[in-house]
Amino acid sequence: MPCTGRDGFPADPAHIYLSAGASSGVNTLLNVMCVDKSTGILIPIPQYPLYTATLALLNATCVPYNLDESKAWGTDLDTIKKSYEKATAEGIDVRCIVIINPGNPTGASLSEDDVRAVIDFANQKNLVIMADEVYQTNVFVGKFHSVKGVLRQMQKENPGKYDSMELASLHSISKGMVGECGHRGGYFELVGFDPEVEANVYKYVSIMLCAPVISQCLVELMVNPPKQGEPSYELYNKEYTGIHEGLRERATALHKAFCQMEGVECAEPQGAMYLFPTIRLPKKAVDAAAAEGRQPDELYAHQLLDATGICVIPGSGFGQADGTLHFRTTFLAPGTEWVGSIVKFHQEFMDKYR
């Protein structure tokens, strides 16, 4: 029986593929879509490096498009167009655009308008959309707009216009309130895929036999949680809401702290499990990093780790606009007392290199 729970539009089990986490799904889809260096895939920058690593392995071309930090890391259609046009002018066959929503490492949650604009662009250029939506339940501001839900809405509003759209929508048990990363479970749904291409996805998936059984059970529990009136609903709801609220509280506390820190700017927490603040470091810190053969944000992250035991990832690990520096932090660790130690470290770091 088709499921309509998330988007209000049916999902057909015949087009849903279980995977060993979203990573395995991404790997499958990129393997099927990429031929060689001539194949281009539009990838948001900053991005979780699975994408660039897999494209490097497949010897395909990453076509980067920068997210717009001034719009809380939303997508900017002009930037996407320019990246697409530059790549096609160089003879690249751009086949797909990846959206990571909510974003890793940015923590952005895309507006419906942004999602609509990307769908429209992909439709014009005949691009597959690969929607990495593993953080879909980690949304703190507004609501999550799935590419599939928005696409189905656009198809309803404009009969015929978006009928040839191809969308792969990925989900995982590793994030959200489930957080069962170690079990390696997830799925992807193919929407509107050419049957011949989908047959190759099926073949590719078959070589790897199956997703781990326990993870398959966890996927089922995630997509079909206890419903109101069922015996475990109350406890489930209490735990689920508790985790969600805890993440929101820590995100807010961290954001508040970052806003007070000298030279730091940070968009309001919207989703995922991350904040990705800009940091402006003194020239002496930049020079000290260069002397050690490191990026300035790497120097900062290492010293933060040494001083506080808190591990953040330098923005250079995800890609960032030239001349900018960032770090990614999660707000997964319980409690908020550790937030103060970042503030204290930052002050000392700035004083040291001022």
Add this chain to the structure above:
Amino acid sequence: MPCTGRDGFPADPAHIYLSAGASSGVNTLLNVMCVDKSTGILIPIPQYPLYTATLALLNATCVPYNLDESKAWGTDLDTIKKSYEKATAEGIDVRCIVIINPGNPTGASLSEDDVRAVIDFANQKNLVIMADEVYQTNVFVGKFHSVKGVLRQMQKENPGKYDSMELASLHSISKGMVGECGHRGGYFELVGFDPEVEANVYKYVSIMLCAPVISQCLVELMVNPPKQGEPSYELYNKEYTGIHEGLRERATALHKAFCQMEGVECAEPQGAMYLFPTIRLPKKAVDAAAAEGRQPDELYAHQLLDATGICVIPGSGFGQADGTLHFRTTFLAPGTEWVGSIVKFHQEFMDKYR
């Protein structure tokens, strides 16, 4: 602390990589070894099709070598040499030889002499050996000779001579007496690998994050079973031996039945979970298959399935010497009463097409 349990030679945890089953390990190793069509990998025929499928995906070249049915599906060095020489004469850079021991689909268990001959040849030609040893505990005749154990012995006997050998040895929780296929667990050990190559294996494995946690625990339980004197040893030993003996009994019953069947020849069961008998079918059956656009062994397998509910795989699915026909059967199903139904079907099939 290095482990010496299986071979009497130490295994260093620093060179052991956990994988989501042996399939995932094979995928990793072939990805790192293969460049393009110019890379050749020696693959035994018949073989479990993971190898040919992965090479097709990587756009690398399968260099097939036939196993010797007259020697109970052992390796024949002359055949391997001829395949190697033919490929190198065509400009192929042959980098690796795959051994599946005990064999799938053949059920062969290689003699120490066969293993020594392959190691010596790989050493001369500077080939990596990929030893798919997932059935290492499923041995019914003689004993299992691991490539690693034999290599270490040869290195001891001939100081210096085999020092540059590179071996990848794979194991899995899916076979043996464990049989936990669905959990997707296994490992591979790299022996003597060039550190730069091993660094790339490490990087490749890292992209996929980790093997499923439950499967990691099962790997630990498999390689470190209860020891004599420990509380669970007796029960463990009883169950383990019971499963092993059950497999041996069914293999023997099936072999005995095959030996009585008209036009069927079958090597004595040695190992793995399979028998791979030759079948000689009447010309009318061959013609009937051709009329349906099928291989004769496919026709046979389909009719067997329809008549008895027993599923065997046609030899053409694994590759077989030209002009020969086979099928692969497992002896996993409990009981032996189903053996008689194969005998009955076979007689009726032969009578029908005589």
